[in-house]
Structures are given as structure tokens and as C-alpha cells.
Amino acid sequence: MSEQDQILNEVTTSEYKYGFYTDVESDKVPPGLNEDVIRLISAKKNEPEWMTEWRLDAYKIWQSMAEPEWANVTYTKPDFQAISYYSAPKKKQVNSLDEVDPELLKTFEKLGISLDEQKRLSGVAMDVVVDSVSVATTFKKTLAEKGIIFCSMSEAIQNHPELVKKYLGTVVPKTDNFYAALNSAVFTDGSFCYIPKGVRCPMELSTYFRINESGTGQFERTLVVADASSYVSYLEGCTAPQRDENQLHAAVVELIAMDDAEIKYSTVQNWFPGDAEGKGGVFNFVTKRGICERNAKISWTQVETGSAVTWKYPSCILKGDNSVGEFYSVAVTNNYQQADTGTKMIHLGKNTKSTIVSKGISAGHSHNSYRGLVRMGPRAVNARNFSQCDSLLMGDRCGAHTFPYIEVKHPSARMEHEATTSKIGEDQIFYCQQRGLGMEEAIALIVNGYCKDVLNQLPMEFAVEAQKLLAISLEGSVG
């Protein structure tokens, strides 16, 4: 038995020794991070050796890195040795809804995402992720007929290792940043999606994420590959129940749009933001990036209302000529929330185009920053960018900040940048009230109007949900 196998054997058969507790719902490793824990995660997931090595390599890289401090946020850094890096619901194999834990179904209903309804009404296939492991995947068959692969990352590693091996880490390398390296070492699950050449995905692919277990870090890994001339629209919705302690969420999302392909990636993020005093809440440190080959297009749309601290920059590398990148964002912060979010548009190819529309809304004592980079490389002939960054302030104790970075290396590049800062005026609220709207309805209407350009980019059913979320997030923020 090789040394490695020995370790593997030890860790996989030593559950009692490590004090694994399996309560009613889940199965998790004790807190802490070292090579053994990574091997354990990999072993529990029955991963091939190359995957284990990939993780260990990422872990080594992570150890040599420091947590970034340049963002305009302040928080107590997480104790990475106090986090449990693996937690899985006990029942994993689910073929029908009947087999799903009834408690889980109840939670879904509370969140308004009953699988049953979703299946029947919206025609949306969902890969539901609860505490890192997929428990139900629907509409797989319809997708399979088109040759589309939509499954959990764990399944992809088992069933499509050649695809995962080829593309994983090619857009966000392990060395990219501190959190991406950490994610690469310990990611437990996520979604994998492959659209074959020339296929237009017939439905919106949707994933709902939740953090279920107290004290569990959540490290999602998502990889979407759109082969030449294909199209896919991907929805990611997050809701998290209330928590007292801070939870770390460090996801990585990689998108690959090959020649003439298009990927539309929409997110509604509503992790627990902490209470009104700023206690608790999720730390959301996410790396999202896509690469566009020739004539390809990637469009990011996000509505961010949750998390205590957000650090997130969905970006596009416009590598191929004539490729297009878009970023539409609404970021809401209330109470003591902090958000530092924006995008990077890296123009490498000729005639590349990018559009950035960012709408920040700050209320309470919160701080909301837009941070964006538009870089036009020396080969990016005739590259164009349009950026619009608006900030809306509610009350007089919040802050809005804009950090636009621009680097242009080719004289033919064209850039436009517009920015506004405004306050919801008492005049506007009074006007609405005079027409019969209550204070909350008035604010919801004004805010939705302000965000319209972004909300319009969302698929219909998501847009409705997002509008409600905006209203809920800002309840009680004025008056």
C-alpha cells in the first residue's frame, strides 16, 4: 500500500476517531483545514486521483497567499481552522420527489420554491444544492435528449471526467486569488453544465443554493461550457435562513463561451445579511469569470440584496474578435451590510464590445461600492465600452463609493463612462403618497424604476421575484 493510499484508507475508515457526528440531517467533518481534510473530502466524494492532486495543489497555493485587503469593506477575518469543510445531507440518491426529505421540502416551500410547482409551472430544471450536495435534479431527460449535460459537479467528476479535467480552472486558475485557491482546494459541490455544438438550451437552467447547517462553510464550484454556436440561460438563486454567526461563502463560477456561443448568467443573491445591529450574516467572497471566444457573448445579471459582506466581480475576458461582454447589476445594502462589487471587462480581441450597468442602493448604515476595471489590450482594435454607474442613497448614514479603473493600450478604443448619485427624495415619496401609495409601496416603486434597466435583463419569473426581494430588503429603511 502506497503512503497515499494508506492515508486515504485511514481517513476514510476513521469516522469515529474524528468524531463525525451524524445528527438527523447531516454528516460533516470536524472544523479545520489541512491536507488530511482535503483528502477526506475527496475520498468521501469518491474522486479520481487527479482531482485529489488538483485540490492538494490548490491548498499549497492557498497557503502561500494572503487574504486580500484592498476592498472597501471591514470585517473580522474568518478563522479558517474553525470552519467545517464538508457537510452532506444523508440521503443522496433521489430519483423522485417522494424520496426527498420531507423537512427539506418544507423549507423549500417556505422559500417559495417548491420543486413540484417549479416543475409543473415554470418548466425550469433545477439542480437543488443544499449544504453542498445535490439532492434532486429534474428535467434531466429532456436535456439529455439534446445532449446537454446539467448535473452536480460531483456527478460530472464521476461521469464526465474528461470535460471537467479539460476546463476546470481554465478561466479562474487556482492561483487567481486567495478565495479562489481556497475554493479549489475544498469545494464540495456545485453545478456543471455543457451545451453541445449548435444546441440552443430549450429551458432556463436554474440552481437554488442554500446554507443549511450552522457553522458550515459553503464552497460552490460552477462550470458552464457552451460549445460553438450554442446558447444557454442559467439562473442562480440564493436564499439563506437566519443565522447568528458569520458564515463564509466562497464560490467560484467559470463560464466558457466558444465561437459564436452565448451564455446568459443571472443571479438573485439573498444570503442572510445579518440583523439590524449588524450581527451575523454571510461573507460572500465570490470569483465569477467568463471567457468569450470569437463572436461569443457573455451576459452577467445580478441582483444582490443579501450577505453581510460582499466581494464579487463577475467578469468577462473578451478574447475572441467581435466578442461581447455585459454586466447588469443591482446591489442593495441596508443596516450594516457592506458590498464591494462590480466587474472586469478585459478586451483582448478586435471589435470587442462591453456594457456595464451598475445600480447601487444604500440604506441604513451600509456601505456600497462599485469597483470596475475596463482594460483594452494592445490588440483590441476598435474596442468599445459603455459604463453607467448609478448610486442611490436612502437616509444620511449610508455611503456609496465608485472606483472605476480604466486601462487603454490601443488608440482606436472608445470608452464612455456615466455616473450619477441621487437620493430618494421626500418629494418623490410625497408625490406617490398623494396618489394613494403607502410609504413602503412608494419606495418599492421608485427603487424598481431605478433598477429597471437591470431587472429587464432577468427572465420574467426571476424579475418578479427580484422586485419583491428589493422591496423586502428595503423595508423600514425610510421614515
Place this chain on the structure above:
Amino acid sequence: MIEIVNLHASVDGQAILKGINLTMGAGEVHAMMGPNGSGKSTLSNVIAGREDYEITKGDILFNGESILELAPEERAHLGLFLSFQYPVEIPGVSVSNFIKTALNEMRKARGEEPLDASSMLKKMREKMDLLEMDKGFLSRSLNEGFSGGEKKRNEIFQMAMLEPKLAILDETDSGLDIDALRIVANGVNALRSSENAFMVITHYQRLLDYIVPDYVHVLLNGKIVKSGDKSLALELEERGYDWIKKEQA
């Protein structure tokens, strides 16, 4: 309909209204005139329930009940409408969406079901025809990029949709050219009935040629100092306010 009793109001400690007494009945049109700074807009804002004003004395009764403790939207639900002198812009909110939301909020307050989409559209078309408005208007952002005349016409359009009991038109004629003035006035006249009342705040006799008032009041230094019929407006047009000021002195 509305009874204003010895109303005193101030802003930042400065008294603006100094004892207004006014009774308006259903079916009546009252014109409120007076020089700049006499308190006309303050009066309309106070009736509508704007928070910036402090009521130091007096009362406002609507159908016999005091409305001073009511929020602006609650007053609106009772049937009070203010056509703003300076309507605000709400970017990204279309005229149709705004009116639909407002009308359904009113209906909800009265315990009625929301109006279905086709009835809503029919009603909008009807009122737009009345005000000779272009259909494209409905999809524009509320007041954003509107000309002065369009803003005022939009106010009257909303009034027509909401069918208030008491409408206060705060200098609706300012910013209107003569054609728009005629159209707006025709709209108001078409809405006049024995069930509702109008308070028309204006500087000029011109509007009153079209919307003929039953009563004309002169507001001076926070008080109604003179009331009369429509001939008073003509007299003011001719002689200005100085003679009234002198009378008061």
C-alpha cells in the same frame, strides 16, 4: 365637503398660514388667488398632508371628520387629489404603471378588487382622448423629460383616472400654452359634477375664463382677505393686488 377652520401652519418655526377659514361644498369650484408668497401652495400642501408643515392651530374637516392625523395616502384614499405645481420625475416608472398602481391602491383602500388589465386600458384610453393625449405617453417614464405642459397634462390625466372628490389644482396653468390651457380646462370641466369640488390656485384670470369659478378668494399674508364671485378675478386682473393690500393696511 371640506371645512378649514382657523388654520395656522408654519415651516421651521415661521408662520405661513395665519388663520384660514374656508368652506367648500360638493359641486363647487373655488379659485384661490394671491401674490407670490401669500401661502397658496402651503395651503394645498397642508391639506394634502405634507410633513414639512407644522399645524399650530385650527382644523381641516373632510366630510365632517378631521384629517389632520391622517397620512397623505389616507387622505388620498378619502378622495383628495393635488395636482402639483412642480410634478416630480420618477425615472424608470412608466406613466401607465404608476397610474395602475395608484388606482389599484385606491381601490384596495376602498375594499375593491384591482381593476383588470383590459378595463384599465380602456379607462386610460378614454381619459387620454378627453385630454387629447398621444398614446405613446403611457410608456414614458413618469415626468422624465416631459415639457412643462406635458407634466401638467399628466397631472390632470391622473386626476381623471382617480376621480377624486376634492381636487386642488396648484398653478396648473403655469407653463401651459394657450392650446394646452384650453385642453386642460376642457378636461377639468368634463369632470365637474355635483359630486365633486375643485380648488383652483392661480395667478391669472386667463384660466378662469375656461374654468369658471363659483367663488374667488384672495389669499394675502396667510389669510383669506377677500372673497367674491368670478367678477373679483376680473377686478384683480385689472387692478392687481395693491388696492387689497391697502385695504388691509
